[in-house]
């Protein structure tokens with residue numbers, strides 16, 4: 486049975502029994518999803534939606550291998566991790582194999598929030614320091630300990646930042662403090678962290694951790710410039726703190742070339758703690774904190790046991806192992822690279838055509854389209870972004886808009902997303918942008934621009950932005966997916 490209630494009845498019951506702060510996508514006209522398969526979701530009338538936003542259904546919704554693994558283990562045994570069992574050690578071993586050697590000790594939990602909360606405890610216990618440096622616009626989870634370090638959630642003028650929390654500017658070279666025209670944005674953003682450390686130390690405070698997503702997702706799909714994390718790690722370590730990489734959204738091969746997003750920053754950057762969640766169980770609630778022997782030993786030296794009833798149970802571990810197998814067997818990292826590059830190429834063509842697109846940034850299946858009202862001023866096109874996601878929904882495509890101004894269209898589809906899906910998505914986006922620009926008169930502005938030098942300026946500016954974002958863009962890709970070394 487896929488439906489218990491009519492859609493109207495479901496909405497009514499939801500209003501009555503579910504807390505009003507639990508929001509649904511497309512609140513003005515929510516969709517009722519009754520099943521999903523691969524990269525598609527289906528509503529109560531059997532209408533198919535192309536899913537461009539579910540990074541939890543990492544290897545595809547309802548993947549048969551994952552389901553089989555869960556059922557098989559559930560039929561046999563499910564219990565807590567205080568009994569000796571092979572699946573937890575096997576899974577920990579397989580996870581460690583994907584990480585640099587020093588990251589070899591795992592703690593299993595059930596959500597990204599739990600993982601980040603535990604990461605903070607590990608960091609604080611390590612040298613008995615308390616303070617945390619976080620990035621502006623960051624989101625690290627819904628527990629009290631994480632709301633405190635999630636500026637994305639702090640309400641302006643209402644929430645008072647705790648004295649042990651320090652907020653560093655987001656290393657966003659498109660709309661942040663230092664942009665693509667800065668000679669060394671990575672150094673400049675890292676110096677901001679250094680300044681924070683120095684100020685804190687002057688007041689007698691001690692830095693326990695710097696926490697950041699390897700690429701900021703809720704904060705607007707931001708890719709930090711190359712070299713940023715290395716410098717930050719140097720300053721944080723010098724202050725006796727540790728670096729926590731939050732890979733809850735961006736891990737498990739989403740960026741294609743690497744299994745973990747922090748790895749794209751180079752082999753000379755290794756975080757001290759990595760947290761993971763969402764895609765790990767393909768929808769089954771599971772998460773993990775991986776750290777070094779040294780940090781783990783300091784944690785256990787406190788004498789306090791870490792026990793988590795569900796964390797690392799045999800069913801979760803069987804699911805986790807199946808997810809790892811599918812990523813490998815189906816070459817989903819390769820797919821993220823091939824299709825992701827194709828998608829970025831298509832979107833860059835849209836950028837050249839539409840004045841509403843200010844920036845296209847991304848790697849693999851982590852892509853952001855920054856919409857602007859004005860190319861020079863980069864004024865966020867917030868209302869337009871909302872209009873577009875509703876229009877895309879009418880075309881049966883699920884997208885979301887995020888970032889501090891809610892103007893960045895986010896793409897983070899299941900890893901089985903195809904080139905045909907990408908082409909279809911971009912064709913519909915093109916139509917909607919064309920109609921919107923015609924209605925608002927902005928299309929003319931861009932057409933005039935493209936016939937003048939400013940089009941070249943805009944193209945070279947985005948080339949420059951991408952170069953600063955990195956070596957991640959060292960290889961250019963044609964629309965056919967062939968690589969051209971630059």
Ligand SMILES: Cc1ncc(COP(=O)(O)O)c(C=O)c1O
Nearest residue numbers: 596597598624625626733734762
């Ligand atoms: C970067 C990041 N970290 C942590 C979390 C918290 O994960 P969960 O919702 O599983 O608790 C989220 C959730 O959106 C997230 O985006």
